[in-house]
Amino acid sequence: MASPQPRIGVVTYPGSQDDRDALWALGALDAEAVPVWHEERELPSLDAVVLPGGFTYGDYLRCGAIARFSPATAAVSEFAAAGGLVLGICNGFQILCEAGLLPGSLLRNESLRFVCRDVPLRVERADLPFTSRCEAGRTIVIPVKHGDGRYVPPPDLDPAQVVFRYRDNPNGSVDDIAGVCNEAGNVLGLMPHPEHAVDPLLGSADGALILASLVEAARDRALAAA
Amino acid sequence: MKATVLVRPKTGILDAQGEAVERALEHLGFAVSGARVGKVVDLEVAADDEAVAREQVERMCEQLLANPLIESYEIELHG
Numbered sequence: 001m002a003s004p005q006p007r008i009g010v011v012t013y014p015g016s017q018d019d020r021d022a023l024w025a026l027g028a029l030d031a032e033a034v035p036v037w038h039e040e041r042e043l044p045s046l047d048a049v050v051l052p053g054g055f056t057y058g059d060y061l062r063c064g065a066i067a068r069f070s071p072a073t074a075a076v077s078e079f080a081a082a083g084g085l086v087l088g089i090c091n092g093f094q095i096l097c098e099a100g101l102l103p104g105s106l107l108r109n110e111s112l113r114f115v116c117r118d119v120p121l122r123v124e125r126a127d128l129p130f131t132s133r134c135e136a137g138r139t140i141v142i143p144v145k146h147g148d149g150r151y152v153p154p155p156d157l158d159p160a161q162v163v164f165r166y167r168d169n170p171n172g173s174v175d176d177i178a179g180v181c182n183e184a185g186n187v188l189g190l191m192p193h194p195e196h197a198v199d200p201l202l203g204s205a206d207g208a209l210i211l212a213s214l215v216e217a218a219r220d221r222a223l224a225a226a
Numbered sequence: 227m228k229a230t231v232l233v234r235p236k237t238g239i240l241d242a243q244g245e246a247v248e249r250a251l252e253h254l255g256f257a258v259s260g261a262r263v264g265k266v267v268d269l270e271v272a273a274d275d276e277a278v279a280r281e282q283v284e285r286m287c288e289q290l291l292a293n294p295l296i297e298s299y300e301i302e303l304h305g
Contacts (some may be wrong), residue, residue, distance in 0.1 A: 048241055060291070061291070062293055065290065065293070098293070104295065105295050105296045107239070107240075107242075107296060108242050109242070110240065110242050111242070112242050112243065112284055134277055150240075150242075152239060152295065152296055172240065172242070216258060
C-alpha cells in the first residue's frame with residue numbers, strides 16, 4: 001500500500017502573506033496541503049496545521065494580537081490541546097505567543113530595522129516532530145524577514161523549550177532564541193521561514209529539513225489513525 | 227465614561243524605540259535619559275459607574291490592550 005499523503009492545513013488570515021508559499025512547499029514535500037480560512041470555526045480533518053507568516057490585521061496593537069481572536073485560531077488551540085502538531089512561522093509564531101500556545105513575546109528588532117536575509121541557525125533539539133530530520137548542534141541556513149522578531153522569553157522558560165538559536169543574532173532576541181516549542185513538544189514557533197528554503201534554487205534547501213520532518217510526523221499520525 | 231489607557235514597555239524590557247528617540251533628542255541638544263515609548267488608547271465605556279468602568283477596562287487590558295509579559299498599563303477615567 002502506498003503511504004498516504006498527510007493532510008496539513010495552512011490558515012489564511014487577513015494579511016497573511018506566506019500562506020501560498022507554505023501550501024506549495026508542503027505539497028512539494030508530498031503532503032496534501034489544505035487551505036483553511038480564518039473564519040472557519042472547525043478545522044477539516046487534518047494531521048497538522050501551519051500558521052504562516054505575514055502581517056495579520058496590519059500588526060495593529062501588537063503582532064498577532066488580533067489574529068488570536070479569529071475563529072480558526074480557537075480551532076487551532078483546541079487542535080493543539082488534543083496533541084495536534086502546530087507550526088507557527090514568523091507572524092504565525094507571534095500569533096501562537098499571543099494566543100498563549102507558546103511562551104514569550106516578539107518585540108521590535110533591536111536595530112529598529114526590517115531584516116531580510118539568510119541566517120544560520122543552530123539546531124538545539126532534533127527530537128521533535130518538527131526536527132527529526134535535523135541533527136542537534138548542526139547549523140542550518142534559513143531566511144528571516146521581519147521587523148518584530150526580538151524574542152523575549154518569560155522569566156521561567158525551560159531552556160529545553162529552545163529549539164533553534166541564531167548563530168548571528170539579527171534582531172536582539174534574548175539568548176539568541178529563534179524558535180521555541182511548548183512543554184509537550186507538539187507546538188513549534190520560529191521566526192525564520194523554512195517554506196522559503198525548500199529548494200537549492202532559492203539559496204538553501206535547509207527549510208525542507210523542518211517541513212519534511214513535519215510531513216513525516218503527520219504521515220505517522222495519519223497512519224496511526226487509519 | 228471616557229477612559230484613557232497608557233501602555234508602557236515594562237521595566238527591564240529593552241525598548242529600542244525609546245533608545246532611538248532618546249538619541250534623537252540628544253542630537254537636538256537636549257539632556258535626556260530614560261526615554262520609553264508606549265501607547266495610548268482612548269475609549270468610551272458604556273458604563274456610568276466609575277468602579278464598573280474601571281473593572282471593565284482592567285479586563286480589556288488583561289485580555290487585549292496590554293501583554294502582561296512585556297507591558298504594564300495604567301487606566302485613567304474621565305467622568
